[in-house]
Amino acid sequence: MKDALMEKMRKRIEELRKLPGVSNKSIKEVLEENGISRRDFLKWAGALAVTLGLPASFAPVVAEAAEVSDRLPVVWLHLAECTGCSESLIRTDAPSIDDLIFNYINLQYHDTLMAAAGWQAEENYEEALKKFAGRFILCVEGGVPTKDGGEYLTIGPEAETGLEKLKRTAAKAAAVIAVGTCSSFGGIQAAYPNPTGTVGISKVLNKPVINVPGCPPSAKNIVGTIVYRILYGALPPVDNLNRPKWAYGLRIHDLCERRGHFDAGEFVEEFGDAGAMNGFCLYKVGCKGPYTFNNCSRERFNQHTSWPVQAGHGCIGCSEPDFWDAMAPYEEPLADHKFMSVNADATADKVGVTILTLAGVAIVAHAAISAIKPPKE
Amino acid sequence: MKFLKIMGEYLGGIEFSAGYRWQHWIRAISIFALVATGFYLANPFITFANPSPTPTRFLHAEIREWHIIFGFAMIGAVLYKTIYFFFFKEAKYERESIKDAFNIKLAIQQIMYYMLIAKHPHTRGIYNPLQFWAYTMLYVFFYGIIITGLALYAEVYHAGLGGMLYPFAKAVESFFGGLAYVRLWHHIFMWAIIIVVFIHIYMAVYNAVFGKNGGMDAIFSGMKWEKEE
Ligand code: HEM
Ligand code: SF4
Ligand code: SF4
Numbered sequence: 105m106k107d108a109l110m111e112k113m114r115k116r117i118e119e120l121r122k123l124p125g126v127s128n129k130s131i132k133e134v135l136e137e138n139g140i141s142r143r144d145f146l147k148w149a150g151a152l153a154v155t156l157g158l159p160a161s162f163a164p165v166v167a168e169a170a171e172v173s174d175r176l177p178v179v180w181l182h183l184a185e186c187t188g189c190s191e192s193l194i195r196t197d198a199p200s201i202d203d204l205i206f207n208y209i210n211l212q213y214h215d216t217l218m219a220a221a222g223w224q225a226e227e228n229y230e231e232a233l234k235k236f237a238g239r240f241i242l243c244v245e246g247g248v249p250t251k252d253g254g255e256y257l258t259i260g261p262e263a264e265t266g267l268e269k270l271k272r273t274a275a276k277a278a279a280v281i282a283v284g285t286c287s288s289f290g291g292i293q294a295a296y297p298n299p300t301g302t303v304g305i306s307k308v309l310n311k312p313v314i315n316v317p318g319c320p321p322s323a324k325n326i327v328g329t330i331v332y333r334i335l336y337g338a339l340p341p342v343d344n345l346n347r348p349k350w351a352y353g354l355r356i357h358d359l360c361e362r363r364g365h366f367d368a369g370e371f372v373e374e375f376g377d378a379g380a381m382n383g384f385c386l387y388k389v390g391c392k393g394p395y396t397f398n399n400c401s402r403e404r405f406n407q408h409t410s411w412p413v414q415a416g417h418g419c420i421g422c423s424e425p426d427f428w429d430a431m432a433p434y435e436e437p438l439a440d441h442k443f444m445s446v447n448a449d450a451t452a453d454k455v456g457v458t459i460l461t462l463a464g465v466a467i468v469a470h471a472a473i474s475a476i477k478p479p480k481e
Numbered sequence: 482m483k484f485l486k487i488m489g490e491y492l493g494g495i496e497f498s499a500g501y502r503w504q505h506w507i508r509a510i511s512i513f514a515l516v517a518t519g520f521y522l523a524n525p526f527i528t529f530a531n532p533s534p535t536p537t538r539f540l541h542a543e544i545r546e547w548h549i550i551f552g553f554a555m556i557g558a559v560l561y562k563t564i565y566f567f568f569f570k571e572a573k574y575e576r577e578s579i580k581d582a583f584n585i586k587l588a589i590q591q592i593m594y595y596m597l598i599a600k601h602p603h604t605r606g607i608y609n610p611l612q613f614w615a616y617t618m619l620y621v622f623f624y625g626i627i628i629t630g631l632a633l634y635a636e637v638y639h640a641g642l643g644g645m646l647y648p649f650a651k652a653v654e655s656f657f658g659g660l661a662y663v664r665l666w667h668h669i670f671m672w673a674i675i676i677v678v679f680i681h682i683y684m685a686v687y688n689a690v691f692g693k694n695g696g697m698d699a700i701f702s703g704m705k706w707e708k709e710e
Binding site for chain 2: 343358367370371373379387392395396421424425427430437440441452453460463470474477479
């Protein structure tokens with residue numbers, strides 16, 4: 105069973121290896137240039153194998169998959185977004201293996217990274233669609249504005265709407281991956297009042313979309329999804345919101361190092377207090393880890409160095425749908441969520457107490473009148 | 482009411498069976514316990530500024546445990562009452578109330594009674610129309626809080642019952658638009674229940690004071706009494 109699976113994966117990798125790569129260097133050389141040894145690379149591959157739910161003995165296969173990742177053509181579209189997802193992957197001063205592999209993949213088209221510009225870029229794009237039709241992976245960064253026919257986002261000299269471009273490209277893609285919360289769920293442009301009618305891309309496409317949300321998503325989740333696709337030739341199993349289960353199967357809270365303090369009822373009351381110094385739980389200063397599915401608490405950022413909760417600020421739920429609205433205010437517990445009302449800061453508790461008070465006043469009045477003038481029998 | 486028989490000078494009969502009374506009080510106690518523990522879970526107001534970096538007293542976990550114990554007690558009571566209402570023989574006069582519930586004239590007279598300008602109307606069932614609709618809403622809130630509560634439970638405890646409920650929890654999360662909204666709605670349902678319970682207690686006392694038919698007593702003893710007319 106295990107051997108058969110490994111055999112299958114090796115075959116897929118061999119097929120990819122036959123395709124022309126784009127990089128003139130092998131991944132080995134790229135890693136070496138960045139001071140990463142073969143040993144570190146295999147360690148990384150072993151860890152990723154386990155993360156993807158494979159036995160550690162699959163490390164060499166995962167390493168091979170990463171090595172041929174420059175064969176798998178990727179088209180990267182930018183829709184309504186801030187480019188933060190791409191930036192976070194390429195701007196790090198100490199790139200992790202994930203970052204390096206991300207840079208290594210066969211990016212046929214990427215607005216911010218490619219050398220081409222203007223008409224040449226347009227041509228490259230059409231070329232890639234033709235040449236790799238039915239074979240390329242489409243990664244989309246950014247939500248898609250839909251109001252008024254999608255005209256709040258137009259791209260290129262023909263002023264094609266993002267909506268059209270997305271649909272046209274997705275139709276030819278072998279698989280579609282939504283990178284980041286904007287393309288997964290709409291993100292900040294879809295936050296209230298969402299003037300451009302922005303939605304996540306899965307809402308306008310009629311093919312399966314794998315969501316890799318996060319603001320930004322961790323490099324491991326993006327690269328892992330791509331490596332998974334190379335290994336299995338299919339997209340990974342997903343949760344109810346189409347997020348790969350291997351990355352988004354558990355809540356931040358389930359694997360948080362401060363969880364013991366949560367259960368103990370030991371909370372930071374305000375930033376910088378004694379509790380904060382003791383590493384207490386950040387729930388009362390707004391941690392949304394209990395409502396957020398992601399693997400930051402396990403995988404962390406910057407070569408596994410740290411992550412927001414370790415640094416002392418709560419999770420803001422960046423990989424959840426609608427998080428700009430749903431998780432606000434970010435530094436108070438969810439129970440302080442402000443509802444739209446005449447009184448801009450009405451929480452459920454305030455509204456509840458107000459209604460209860462009104463009911464109380466009415467009851468006292470009713471009781472008093474009834475005492476003077478009893479009801480008819 | 483038809484179930485009353487002559488008993489001495491009064492008409493008397495069992496209004497609430499033993500099972501009915503048990504579920505009512507289990508439900509009532511659970512609601513109070515759940516509201517108290519729920520407020521703590523929403524915003525833990527008792528905390529330890531324990532200087533030890535290793536947690537030792539698991540206060541939040543304990544309170545969550547009690548919340549869940551009473552949560553399941555309440556689920557039992559609510560399910561019992563739902564089945565009772567639809568299928569039990571004794572619930573005949575409860576079901577009769579459905580017919581009264583759509584009688585607008587009766588509803589108006591009931592409002593006039595509370596406004597102290599008309600007599601209490603004669604109803605076929607044991608609930609007057611206003612009462613019937615208030616209780617119907619209460620059960621909507623009960624099921625709302627139970628469904629969201631079970632989803633939260635499955636996300637905290639992944640094994641055993643939680644594991645069995647996990648696919649259900651995921652469906653609930655999709656319906657509400659994410660776990661954060663499930664939690665927000667759980668909190669909102671709590672307030673809806675608090676308000677209905679508050680008014681319910683007032684009405685029960687009111688009827689005991691002015692109704693003079695042992696209406697309040699019945700939920701303890703089961704017996705209802707009416708003067709022979
Ligand atoms: C009258 C009934 C209930 C009331 C008033 C109530 C109230 C609450 C409140 C206020 C919270 C905190 C929500 C927030 O953060 O804003 C909560 C959390 C919770 N409730 Fe309930 N609840 C009730 C019934 C239930 C039931 C039936 C269950 C199911 C077993 C349940 C399970 C939970 C769980 C698991 C949590 C989350 C605890 C955690 O995250 O640590 N509740 N409840
Ligand atoms: S810091 Fe956040 S994620 Fe960690 S235990 Fe506390 S509430 Fe949960
Ligand atoms: S800890 Fe929370 S807010 Fe921070 S990156 Fe992870 S999911 Fe997003």
